[in-house]
Amino acid sequence: MSDGDAVAAWVGRTYGGLADVLDAEPGTWDAATLCAGWQVRHVVAHVTMPARLSPEQFGAEMAAAGGDFGVLSDTVAARDAALPAAVLLDALRSPVLHAWQPPGGGATGALSHAVVHSLDVTAALGRSPVAPDEAVAAVLDAVTASEGAWFGVDLSGVRLEATDADWSRGSGETVRADRGALVALLAGRTLPDGRALPRR
Template identity: 50%
Template structure:
């Protein structure tokens, strides 16, 4: 198993452990993804556990190959699954080994870290994953052209995580927790210097 695979498996397991004690009201709480509850985000994050490639291809074809439309539709349907089923999907071998189409295991890692934070932060759980995973994702999303992969402007900023050993760039110092930085770089806000 590669380092990335180990990190992906660990992040899915940590997220499942963090969400397992939640009652139904908290599964229905808002996430940081507009219009999606915690259950919607987990359903989206674990699509591969329920939709093998051929079935997902059929779902995509039904929506005219509009990935966003298919993703939103399936998240809306699958958010109604019992939390136990969604937790089982988080803990599945499928998710632990799933490589994102076009993004590979690196894409899978950023997917689980960002969406994990999308649910754990508003729930008051904070960052539940490993330091190594969040450092790897920060390196992936920070970008090299003055913008994050999500288009957030980082020009002239010296970013530094306050809770892990990670820094990037030169200029005006900007310090925040690693999870906060990931969310800000992914366009979720929360770090004023990155909301420009």
């Protein structure tokens, strides 16, 4: 299996695992997530856009949002969160979603999108990550290699230590958590226990 194939498989397993969790626990759709102001259904509506919107539909949504992807994301999430759970679950399991890569982001962007947003849900629910361990580790390495620039966190004077692997980066005040929680922190999220990394 090539690296690209491995990443695609990790993406598919991540979205499929999230679908399995939500399918087994239908009462979680309205739960809060690590994405401020978004319930589980909003996060799923957001990540499944590539499986539900054609390129033409996406272009029309972008035009309506004045070219601002943030506005588009909020609009689509708010609207499509009302879709039936079965529709959103099917979209999470869609091969179209599993093969999608963000423009300019490539395989790394696709994997980080899947892993971070899956953690938005599972970490908030107190569940273990659904992404494969290798996928979480790959995203953790990629985000720390950018020195936090991807998500605007400030890693100066911070040492990160994983509690579930022999992994650490940086020096200074120590932040210890499992690798999934570290990814969420590096993505600018606030953990359920209130921990967050400083912003740039």
